[in-house]
């Protein structure tokens with residue numbers, strides 16, 4: 406992946422950690438201290454495995470583990486991690502390893518971006534969502550009180566190394582959450598990838614290695630392409646927000662009882678419905694999207710929410726521009742566009758569609 410054309414990092418997709426030493430060679434880790442940052446779940450499952458691989462090849466390896474859960478993606482945890490790094494005398498040449506899902510990745514990246522005005526970090530993402538989405542692109546940050554990702558920085562990892570077999574221990578809903586973003590990738594960028602997904606749900610849900618590899622690779626390629634074209638989110642990176650405008654509103658109103666990807670799936674349905682109403686998709690394409698989401702165990706509707714409340718929560722989302730909601734719609738399967746002219750009535754119509762299950 407390029408950053409402003411002058412700095413790049415590689416992304417490795419592997420069945421285990423065997424090639425990690427080789428992947429790290431270019432970073433000259435032998436004289437550097439390394440801190441593995443992870444959450445309690447990942448550490449219990451795989452902490453020793455990773456530490457064993459890294460111990461032989463770099464100066465010193467320490468670990469910092471915090472309790473799993475979004476509620477720990479805070480400045481308090483960052484503070485404790487700074488303390489650990491200071492006690493362990495980490496300096497500018499030392500490095501962090503983000504070992505976990507998006508929570509660990511965002512928090513570790515932010516700590517790396519700010520400790521001593523910025524040190525290197527690598528991503529070893531362990532959830533489907535973090536492998537195909539959050540580990541690529543350099544967005545880091547933490548939540549502040551009730552505000553998600555309120556404090557952050559752009560800081561690129563020096564390497565992303567994924568061990569796809571770690572996905573086998575993911576809880577089903579967590580796996581489905583990643584699928585929400587993956588199907589979104591197909592819808593906004595790549596019709597062939599989207600149709601591959603429609604055909605291979607059985608192999609993917611069975612977590613067959615070849616299918617996982619094809620899929621994760623396909624999604625990483627799309628995310629990488631979008632980020633490279635538009636590192637600072639002036640243009641097509643906004644396409645990644647497809648399904649997120651209404652999705653975020655649902656996420657908030659459901660008090661985060663649904664996973665992020667589940668809300669994105671519901672939001673994708675609403676945005677696809679709007680695209681169909683504008684004559685960009687056919688009715689059968691809309692039905693097909695619904696079927697694909699369902700085949701990956703994702704919800705396509707929700708209940709118990711008020712349409713007006715969803716509309717006003719949508720308007721409070723930060724993706725506003727001069728008082729207008731920035732909506733990402735599909736111009737066809739595999740291509741998106743941003744528009745600010747979606748009316749309240751149209752949004753209400755789409756919201757009623759996801760409240761009534763089409």
Ligand code: NAD
Nearest residue numbers: 446447473506507508509531532534535539544571574575
């Ligand atoms: P997460 O990091 O909380 O992980 C979900 C759960 O799975 C946790 O309990 C974790 O301990 C557990 N887990 C992780 N790997 C496992 C494994 N291999 N086996 C079993 N359990 C495992 O959640 P997430 O969905 O990975 O990430 C969500 C976060 O990512 C949010 O904070 C969101 O804001 C952020 N995010 C960031 C970006 C970005 O561009 N930086 C993009 C999307 C999302």
Ligand code: ZN
Nearest residue numbers: 586649665669
């Ligand atoms: Zn998302």
